[in-house]
Amino acid sequence: MAGRSRAATSCTAALLAVLLAGGMAAAADWRRDWATVRNERHGFLIAYPSEVFQQASESRTDEGRMLFSRDGKAQLLVGAFANEEATTLEDYRDYLMQENYAGAHIEYAPMRGKWFVLSGTIGDREFYERVSFTCGGKLINSWAMIYPKSERRFYNRVVEAVARTYSPGAGRSGNCD
Numbered sequence: 001m002a003g004r005s006r007a008a009t010s011c012t013a014a015l016l017a018v019l020l021a022g023g024m025a026a027a028a029d030w031r032r033d034w035a036t037v038r039n040e041r042h043g044f045l046i047a048y049p050s051e052v053f054q055q056a057s058e059s060r061t062d063e064g065r066m067l068f069s070r071d072g073k074a075q076l077l078v079g080a081f082a083n084e085e086a087t088t089l090e091d092y093r094d095y096l097m098q099e100n101y102a103g104a105h106i107e108y109a110p111m112r113g114k115w116f117v118l119s120g121t122i123g124d125r126e127f128y129e130r131v132s133f134t135c136g137g138k139l140i141n142s143w144a145m146i147y148p149k150s151e152r153r154f155y156n157r158v159v160e161a162v163a164r165t166y167s168p169g170a171g172r173s174g175n176c177d
Helices: 006-020 024-028 089-099 149-163
Strands: 034-038 045-049 053-055 064-069 075-082 105-108 115-122 125-134 139-148
Touching: 045 149, 089 115, 089 125, 125 149, 139 149
Parallel strands: none
Antiparallel strands: 034 045, 053 064, 064 075, 075 139, 105 115, 115 125, 125 139
């Protein structure tokens, strides 16, 4: 919707600001204003503000979703897949750094036992990617948000809110089947 008016954009921004502020009213009705991506096979789920992101077309696979901001400038990528090659957390992080973020300025990159985050800038874009290894490394769950650097203030708040909803999966039964 490239032709949205400034008033409509401001209204959307104001609505999201209220939702992200964490007030009691916003917390009580977040399910009405947010959509959830739930992957039954891999067991993960994540929610996102439907006023900001929408799915362009139905996914052909249950391994991931690609959502776009209504103006098409930002993306939310969500996915999970089997780690058939038994890649280590460190090796997968190195792979992403080389393939997706070569030349990026990394601003935040914590790494823990079963997960890592890569966040920074590349050109005129900002990115935040969270990767979790579950089921003893048999499943890789991840989500990433990529957005214009010029809209950093707005999207950084969206990233924080979406991150609070993310739950990496453990397979269909929840027992890493």
